[in-house]
Amino acid sequence: MIELDHVTKSFGDGADKTVAVDDLSLSVAAGEIVALVGSSGSGKTTTLRMINRLIEPTTGTITVDGRDVSTLPAHELRRDIGYVIQQAGLFPHRTVLANISTVPRLLGWDKKRSTTRARELMELVGLDPSMADRYPAQLSGGQQQRVGVARALAADPPVLLMDEPFGAVDPIVRAQLQREFARLQRELAKTVVFVTHDVDEAIVLGDRIAVLGHGGRLAQIATPAELLAAPASAFVADFLGPRALQYDGGVAVGYRIDTSFAIAAGRAEAPR
Amino acid sequence: MLAASPPQWNGRQLSGNWDVIWYYTALHARYTVIAVTLGLVLAVPLAYVATRRRVAYPVLLAATNIIYAIPALTLFALLSPWLGYLNDKPIIVAMALYTLVILVRNIVEGIRAVPEPVIRAADGMGYRPMRRFVAVELPLALPGIVAGLRLATVSTVSLISVGAVIGRGALGKMFSDGYQRRIAVELWSAMFAVIALALLFDVVIYAAGRLATPWTRVRSARA
Numbered sequence: 001m002i003e004l005d006h007v008t009k010s011f012g013d014g015a016d017k018t019v020a021v022d023d024l025s026l027s028v029a030a031g032e033i034v035a036l037v038g039s040s041g042s043g044k045t046t047t048l049r050m051i052n053r054l055i056e057p058t059t060g061t062i063t064v065d066g067r068d069v070s071t072l073p074a075h076e077l078r079r080d081i082g083y084v085i086q087q088a089g090l091f092p093h094r095t096v097l098a099n100i101s102t103v104p105r106l107l108g109w110d111k112k113r114s115t116t117r118a119r120e121l122m123e124l125v126g127l128d129p130s131m132a133d134r135y136p137a138q139l140s141g142g143q144q145q146r147v148g149v150a151r152a153l154a155a156d157p158p159v160l161l162m163d164e165p166f167g168a169v170d171p172i173v174r175a176q177l178q179r180e181f182a183r184l185q186r187e188l189a190k191t192v193v194f195v196t197h198d199v200d201e202a203i204v205l206g207d208r209i210a211v212l213g214h215g216g217r218l219a220q221i222a223t224p225a226e227l228l229a230a231p232a233s234a235f236v237a238d239f240l241g242p243r244a245l246q247y248d249g250g251v252a253v254g255y256r257i258d259t260s261f262a263i264a265a266g267r268a269e270a271p272r
Numbered sequence: 273m274l275a276a277s278p279p280q281w282n283g284r285q286l287s288g289n290w291d292v293i294w295y296y297t298a299l300h301a302r303y304t305v306i307a308v309t310l311g312l313v314l315a316v317p318l319a320y321v322a323t324r325r326r327v328a329y330p331v332l333l334a335a336t337n338i339i340y341a342i343p344a345l346t347l348f349a350l351l352s353p354w355l356g357y358l359n360d361k362p363i364i365v366a367m368a369l370y371t372l373v374i375l376v377r378n379i380v381e382g383i384r385a386v387p388e389p390v391i392r393a394a395d396g397m398g399y400r401p402m403r404r405f406v407a408v409e410l411p412l413a414l415p416g417i418v419a420g421l422r423l424a425t426v427s428t429v430s431l432i433s434v435g436a437v438i439g440r441g442a443l444g445k446m447f448s449d450g451y452q453r454r455i456a457v458e459l460w461s462a463m464f465a466v467i468a469l470a471l472l473f474d475v476v477i478y479a480a481g482r483l484a485t486p487w488t489r490v491r492s493a494r495a
Contacts, residue, residue, distance in 0.1 A: 085396070106399065
């Protein structure tokens with residue numbers, strides 16, 4: 001599990017000082033997906049990067065599985081944490097197989113074991129074995145993201161950090177990747193922090209959603225249903241937009257988006 | 273460093289003198305390889321420092337520019353007290369120093385062009401700085417490095433002949449000898465040998481560069 005305890009990150013000094021994350025405390029239970037949402041400048045990516053120490057917090061402590069991250073050598077910590085980023089950040093000079101083998105190789109696994117593991121992961125994320133020797137430039141955006149997820153999972157880390165992992169693909173591919181990731185997560189039960197600016201993605205994938213306000217303050221953290229049923233503030237309600245829960249026998253089973261047509265969209269008769 | 277008695281040009285004609293041309297061409301090629309390799313060995317760690325320390329890069333660029341601005345004869349004279357007057361080491365080391373102006377810049381610019389997400393991914397995977405440099409940044413900078421290497425090599429091939437001013441410098445030796453003894457054929461042969469060497473090196477480095485960077489030539493299948 002991951003625990004952030006009164007974490008603050010500020011950049012600069014004096015008059016130039018900007019606070020990116022302001023006294024943030026939250027915990028992610030083992031096997032849980034917490035989606036971090038918020039507008040740009042809300043510090044969600046900064047928060048994520050503080051967990052694997054790509055950014056160091058100004059004050060506060062972060063623990064992963066009970067270990068204070070600041071006490072570990074950064075590179076060792078990171079090898080135990082899966083990391084997926086937007087547009088995958090794949091190594092252009094390495095084949096799919098070599099990309100996926102990255103962390104196992106850094107951990108000192110021999111080539112054969114790394115390759116075997118990489119092939120397993122290709123299957124797990126739905127990549128055809130014929131892709132193994134391709135370079136990232138030869139893959140579609142969706143395939144690249146699959147490689148990115150496979151690479152993050154290669155050494156079977158308990159914790160996964162995902163920074164808008166499906167942000168750079170079209171809506172159809174995105175929906176497909178989201179469904180597959182949800183299926184994968186049921187199987188693997190990783191502890192996941194997931195940054196997105198897509199509210200629907202957060203609702204679909206998040207066990208809980210943390211809404212960050214401007215200046216990196218936590219506005220609310222709750223399950224998607226709780227959040228939609230009872231936004232804690234006007235800001236949260238605004239951020240969630242015109243999404244309304246749908247109930248079946250008093251239980252929330254889904255949500256719909258209430259959006260009126262613009263005048264220009266015209267009218268149509270209801271189908272009979 | 274030189275063989276006991278280098279062959280001498282006989283007469284005023286080409287025939288019978290191929291051994292001289294071959295001898296100095298081979299020597300010239302060897303000097304070029306040593307000088308450029310030495311330059312590269314110096315340039316890589318300098319580039320590493322330049323990419324990690326913000327202030328180091330402009331300082332290094334200025335330093336390599338200044339070295340390049342030193343006339344060859346002056347540089348030979350400066351290096352000779354350390355490296356000796358009676359051998360070609362000062363010429364080779366001077367050539368290596370001249371390559372830095374191209375190599376340091378090309379390596380650093382190549383590394384700076386590596387996309388930020390790739391660097392961040394490498395850090396996020398748990399690369400330590402040195403290994404990231406060797407395994408991620410240098411390979412991705414290869415196209416620029418190869419371009420710099422070609423330029424540095426061709427210019428080295430041509431510049432070594434400047435050793436002629438001190439009566440040395442492999443094929444440069446043929447220039448000074450041909451000039452002193454007024455043998456036009458010797459001058460022409462040395463000139464063609466320099467050009468041929470430059471072309472040969474260029475083709476070899478280009479081909480090696482292509483072999484080393486297969487990912488740059490894959491057909492993009494992105495939808």
